[in-house]
Every structure is written in C-alpha cells, then in structure tokens.
Amino acid sequence: MVTASSKSEEAMLRIVHWIAESWMFIAFFAGFLLFWEFSIGFFNVPLYILTPPSMIVTKAWADLPRLFAYTYVTGLETILGYIVAIVMALPLGLAIAFSSILKRTIYPFFVTIEMVPKIAFAPIFISWLGFGLLPKVIIVFLVCFFPIVLNAILAFNSLSEELQRFSRSTGAGVWQTFIKIRLPAALPQCFVGFKYAGLNATVGAAIAEFIGSDQGLGFYIQITTGNMRPELAFAGIFFLTAIGLVLFGIITLAERLLIPWHISIRRAQS
Amino acid sequence: MEGGRSAFHFCFRERTGQMTGLIELKGVTKTYGAGSSAVHAFGPVSLDISEGEFISFLGPSGCGKSTLMLMIAGLLDVSAGTIALAGKDVHGPQTDIGIMFQDNTLVPWRTVRGNVELQLEMRGISLDQQADHITSLLQSVRLEDFSERHPFELSGGMQQRAAFCQAMVHNPKIVLLDEPLGKLDAMTREHIRADLQRLWMQTRSTVIFVTHSIEEAVQLSSKVAVITPRPGKIETIIDIDLPFPRDLNVKNSPKFIRYVRDIQEIFHGYGVI
Numbered sequence: 001m002v003t004a005s006s007k008s009e010e011a012m013l014r015i016v017h018w019i020a021e022s023w024m025f026i027a028f029f030a031g032f033l034l035f036w037e038f039s040i041g042f043f044n045v046p047l048y049i050l051t052p053p054s055m056i057v058t059k060a061w062a063d064l065p066r067l068f069a070y071t072y073v074t075g076l077e078t079i080l081g082y083i084v085a086i087v088m089a090l091p092l093g094l095a096i097a098f099s100s101i102l103k104r105t106i107y108p109f110f111v112t113i114e115m116v117p118k119i120a121f122a123p124i125f126i127s128w129l130g131f132g133l134l135p136k137v138i139i140v141f142l143v144c145f146f147p148i149v150l151n152a153i154l155a156f157n158s159l160s161e162e163l164q165r166f167s168r169s170t171g172a173g174v175w176q177t178f179i180k181i182r183l184p185a186a187l188p189q190c191f192v193g194f195k196y197a198g199l200n201a202t203v204g205a206a207i208a209e210f211i212g213s214d215q216g217l218g219f220y221i222q223i224t225t226g227n228m229r230p231e232l233a234f235a236g237i238f239f240l241t242a243i244g245l246v247l248f249g250i251i252t253l254a255e256r257l258l259i260p261w262h263i264s265i266r267r268a269q270s
Numbered sequence: 271m272e273g274g275r276s277a278f279h280f281c282f283r284e285r286t287g288q289m290t291g292l293i294e295l296k297g298v299t300k301t302y303g304a305g306s307s308a309v310h311a312f313g314p315v316s317l318d319i320s321e322g323e324f325i326s327f328l329g330p331s332g333c334g335k336s337t338l339m340l341m342i343a344g345l346l347d348v349s350a351g352t353i354a355l356a357g358k359d360v361h362g363p364q365t366d367i368g369i370m371f372q373d374n375t376l377v378p379w380r381t382v383r384g385n386v387e388l389q390l391e392m393r394g395i396s397l398d399q400q401a402d403h404i405t406s407l408l409q410s411v412r413l414e415d416f417s418e419r420h421p422f423e424l425s426g427g428m429q430q431r432a433a434f435c436q437a438m439v440h441n442p443k444i445v446l447l448d449e450p451l452g453k454l455d456a457m458t459r460e461h462i463r464a465d466l467q468r469l470w471m472q473t474r475s476t477v478i479f480v481t482h483s484i485e486e487a488v489q490l491s492s493k494v495a496v497i498t499p500r501p502g503k504i505e506t507i508i509d510i511d512l513p514f515p516r517d518l519n520v521k522n523s524p525k526f527i528r529y530v531r532d533i534q535e536i537f538h539g540y541g542v543i
Contacts, residue, residue: 166375170392171365261378
C-alpha cells in the first residue's frame with residue numbers, strides 16, 4: 001500500500017533521479033549559453049547580426065509591454081484556431097469512422113488535403129480576409145484540423161473485435177456502448193492527434209503573421225529583424241516558444257487526467 | 271487401437287432433431303466468401319447440449335471451434351443450418367449468456383470491480399443491490415483484495431479470474447468460455463482449472479469450453495466434443511465418466527489417462543499430433 005509519506009519520498013527520489021539523469025544536459029546547456037555570451041565579443045560579431053544572450057534578456061525586459069501585448073495576440077490566434085479544430089474535427093472524425101459513405105467521399109479528400117502543406121494557403125486567406133484575427137485563426141485551424149480528424153477516425157475505428165463482441169453480447173445500445181467503451185478506448189489515439197496539432201499550432205500562427213499582419217509575435221520577429229535588432233527577434237521567438245509550451249503543457253495535463261490508465265502515461269510516470 | 275477406443279463408450283451422436291437439449295445445433299455450417307472462392311470453414315455439425323452439461327470443444331487451432339462458439343452466441347451468422355437456445359432460434363447476439371473471449375475484455379480504464387460492474391451497466395442493471403454479489407463473486411476466485419486494482423496491475427492469471435467474474439456477474443445459465451486459459455503458464459492453468467471446476471460444481475450452469483488442451487478438456491468436462499481440422503467437424507463426442515472434483519488422484523487414474531490417450535490417437539490419425 002502506498003502511504004502519503006512514501007509518496008512524498010517518492011517525489012523527492014524522482015527529483016534526485018532527474019538531476020542525476022540530466023545534469024550532463026544542464027551543464028551542456030549552460031556551457032552553450034556561456035560560449036554564445038563570450039564568443040560574440042571574442043569573434044567580433046557585429047551586434048546587428050547576433051547579440052549575446054544577456055543582452056537579449058535586458059533589451060527584452062525594456063520592451064516587455066509590447067512583447068506581452070503581442071504574445072496575447074498570437075496566443076489568442078493559436079488557442080482559437082486549435083479549439084475550433086478540435087470542436088470540428090472530433091465529431092467529423094466520429095461521423096467518418098461510422099459512415100461508409102463519408103469514408104468513401106470525405107475521408108480520401110481529407111487524406112489528399114493532408115498532403116498539401118496548409119501553410120501554402122496562408123497568402124490566399126490573407127488576401128481574401130485581410131490583416132485581422134480571422135485569417136490567422138483559419139490558418140491555425142487548417143494546420144491543426146487534419147492531424148486531429150485523421151487520428152480521430154483511426155481512434156474510433158480501432159476498437160478491438162473482442163470489445164465489439166462483448167458490447168453486442170450485452171445488448172447495450174449505441175449510446176451506452178459509445179460512452180462506456182468506444183469513447184474511452186479511442187482517447188489515447190485522439191491525443192496523438194491533439195499533441196501533433198498542438199506542436200504545429202504556433203508555427204501556423206507565426207507564419208500567417210509573417211505573411212500579413214500589423215501585430216503579433218510573428219509580425220514582431222519580422223519587424224525587429226528588419227530593423228537590425230536580432231536581440232528583440234530572439235525575444236519574440238522565446239515568447240512564441242512559451243505559447244507552444246503552455247499549449248502542449250495543457251494538452252499533456254489533460255491527457256494525464258483523462259487517460260491515466262494508458263501505457264504511455266504509466267511508462268512516463270514510472 | 272480402434273478396439274481400445276470402443277471400450278470407452280464413445281457416443282457417436284448424429285442426431286436428427288428428435289431429442290431436445292438446452293442448446294441444439296442442426297447442420298451448422300460456416301463458409302467464408304461466396305462463389306468459387308468460398309472457403310468452407312466449418313461443419314456441418316449437429317449437436318444437442320443438455321442443461322447442466324460441461325462440454326468442451328476440443329480441437330487444433332484453426333479447426334473452427336471458436337467460430338462455432340461465436341455462432342452459438344449469435345455473434346457470427348451461420349452460413350447454413352440452425353442453432354436454438356432453449357427452443358428459440360438464434361438470430362443476432364444472445365444477451366442472456368455469459369461469454370469469456372479469447373482475449374479478455376477487461377478495459378484498462380476501470381478497476382477489477384469496475385470491469386465486473388461494466389457488464390451490469392451495459393445491460394442497464396442498477397448497481398445498487400449488486401455490491402455484495404460482486405464482492406462474493408470476487409471472493410470466489412480469490413480476487414477480493416485486488417478489486418480496486420487496474421487490470422495492468424494484475425498477473426495474467428488474475429486478469430483471467432477477473433474476466434471470468436465479468437462474464438458471470440449477471441448469473442447466466444449458459445456460459446461460453448473461449449480458451450480462457452490459453453495464454454497462461456502451466457501452473458497457473460492448473461490452479462484456475464481447479465477454481466473453474468469448483469465454481470461449476472456449485473452453479474451447475476451449462477458450460478461450453480473451447481480448448482486445444484486434451485488434458486484440460488478431459489479434466490473439466492462432462493462431455494468432450496472432438497473437432498477435427500479443416501473443414502472443422504465433430505469427429506466424436508465422448509462422455510467423461512469420472513467423478514468430480516477431478517483432483518490429482520483422478521488425473522492419475524488409469525481411466526483418466528486412457529481418455530487422454532484415446533483422444534490423442536484420434537488427432538494422431540488426422541496428423542495433427
């Protein structure tokens with residue numbers, strides 16, 4: 001039996017274990033930053049090409065209000081596009097999984113579109129819809145939608161034959177079978193799609209902003225680079241990464257809460 | 271060799287429908303595909319199973335014994351012939367039986383108790399009055415201390431015991447077990463066989479037990495249906511006239527060993543072993 005004290009001991013042990021496992025990486029990363037910091041002066045790299053990391057921190061600090069404002073803009077585009085993608089892709093994936101007509105029509109269509117780099121549509125959407133929020137949300141949506149819908153179709157189609165037979169042998173209705181068996185069994189594969197989409201969401205937002213915008217972190221990175229301010233561009237990249245990490249963190253947390261029983265979660269925790 | 275076989279009253283029962291059992295099979299055949307590419311997989315098989323019988327479908331892998339079991343459960347359609355349970359023809363899934371599938375149907379997101387409850391929930395049976403029943407069921411297979419564990423925390427043998435509880439919790443009169451011990455090690459198998467026999471002696475439900483182990487079939491069954499390979503057919507049905515429980519003494523008795531040897535000879539004749 002696991003008691004409270006042994007649980008906190010376990011947590012301590014895990015931290016000690018993590019440090020023991022990753023001290024080499026920590027040392028390497030610190031060394032990398034130090035090398036960057038001092039090689040700029042040593043090799044006489046002009047500051048309009050590359051600045052030392054310490055300068056990125058101080059200059060970004062001075063421009064923090066703008067960075068925060070743009071992080072909000074880009075974050076909103078990312079989250080909206082991502083949520084709309086999930087809300088539309090899951091029911092559609094479910095419908096395709098259980099409809100032989102949709103499976104012969106929409107499914108191959110989606111597989112084909114998945115081959116197209118969605119980012120290539122960005123200029124078209126921006127020329128249609130202008131510089132505002134909507135075209136960015138649509139592009140994030142496009143980038144996220146396909147991995148989620150394709151994984152959802154796979155998820156809802158891969159219930160084991162035994163569990164299908166078990167359900168039928170109980171005489172349970174479609175809804176009962178869905179809630180108690182199909183849905184929970186499909187969640188792990190759905191999360192594969194959620195995670196893949198989450199990793200690509202900020203990429204979609206940033207590129208959409210590169211192409212046409214007057215605010216947001218993509219816009220910021222482009223403008224500061226044009227103004228020979230690489231330290232601010234790096235700060236923009238840092239904040240863009242932060243958006244991606246927060247999104248991915250939320251997805252991972254949701255995964256742990258919803259499917260703690262799944263092998264991938266159990267392996268990560270042991 | 272043939273003479274030895276007849277000494278043990280093998281019952282050849284090609285019945286034609288005059289006798290009625292709890293489960294009646296008439297000319298049951300399974301064919302996959304159609305036209306010239308059709309594969310004749312199984313049958314025709316006719317068989318009556320009476321109430322309270324423990325009958326094993328014994329045969330090599332691929333002989334269609336699982337197919338036959340699934341057809342009795344109404345989970346696979348027969349290509350020809352009829353199956354009747356308690357006088358009613360089987361069309362579509364039968365919900366008043368208990369089935370244990372080859373791969374167990376424990377779901378990883380529920381505990382052992384939750385998995386047993388799943389069977390009731392799927393049937394729309396309220397759990398209110400069932401707690402004691404489930405507890406005693408888990409006790410009967412010595413799982414009471416593991417009821418809040420998840421399937422992945424259990425050994426293979428414990429998982430099969432839990433799956434057995436899941437298949438039995440709604441008190442089915444007919445129980446179909448499809449190689450429930452197939453993936454277990456020899457010692458665990460032996461142990462669970464004894465449990466199965468004890469539980470069957472208590473409930474005397476009608477059991478169809480699919481297996482490829484001759485010894486297992488002889489130990490557990492009141493009757494053994496010997497199924498020969500491709501296309502699967504019932505070669506013979508043997509009444510196992512040995513006292514229950516079939517403990518080590520019974521298993522070491524000359525009579526038990528003769529049953530096993532006779533069946534081995536049938537399979538040997540078909541080149542299976």
